Amino acid sequence: MSIFTKIINGEIPCYKICEDKDFIAFLDINPNAKGHTLCVPKEEISYIFDMDDAQYLKLMQFSKRVALALQQVVPCKRIGVAVVGLEVPHTHVHLIPISEMSEMTFQQKVQMTDEEFKELAAKVHQAFIALPSAN
Numbered sequence: 001m002s003i004f005t006k007i008i009n010g011e012i013p014c015y016k017i018c019e020d021k022d023f024i025a026f027l028d029i030n031p032n033a034k035g036h037t038l039c040v041p042k043e044e045i046s047y048i049f050d051m052d053d054a055q056y057l058k059l060m061q062f063s064k065r066v067a068l069a070l071q072q073v074v075p076c077k078r079i080g081v082a083v084v085g086l087e088v089p090h091t092h093v094h095l096i097p098i099s100e101m102s103e104m105t106f107q108q109k110v111q112m113t114d115e116e117f118k119e120l121a122a123k124v125h126q127a128f129i130a131l132p133s134a135n
């Protein structure tokens with residue numbers, strides 16, 4: 001069982017932004033930049049390109065909405081998108097609020113306190129639930 005399945009099952013805590021029947025988004029515990037978020041399908045599929053088209057497109061739609069919420073809350077130039085999966089073999093989309101290319105390298109990390117994580121997750125959650133319905 002992956003560490004993300006344990007998070008999905010509530011066995012390990014996370015700074016959750018939102019979830020629906022199929023997906024969950026929570027803050028990365030070792031962020032490249034403030035607001036670095038992971039969008040994860042609840043079904044434990046190791047490799048993103050093993051997903052069927054319908055699930056893959058739904059993951060991207062879900063990630064887009066999380067990105068729209070993130071960019072309202074975290075000052076940045078863009079929300080960078082990455083899929084790596086070398087550390088956790090459970091598909092996830094990294095959404096990273098960036099102003100510099102170095103923030104996409106996974107070499108540079110920012111420290112955040114528990115309080116900062118909680119406050120940020122709550123703000124992005126509020127922005128997410130206030131989004132207009134999908135178009």
Ligand code: 5GP
Nearest residue numbers: 003014027028029030084085086087088089
């Ligand atoms: P990847 O598999 O894409 O190479 O990287 C996995 C990502 O998951 C890393 O950015 C890492 O910081 C994050 N991560 C690993 N374990 C946990 C965890 O238990 N909780 C959270 N929130 N993030 C994690």
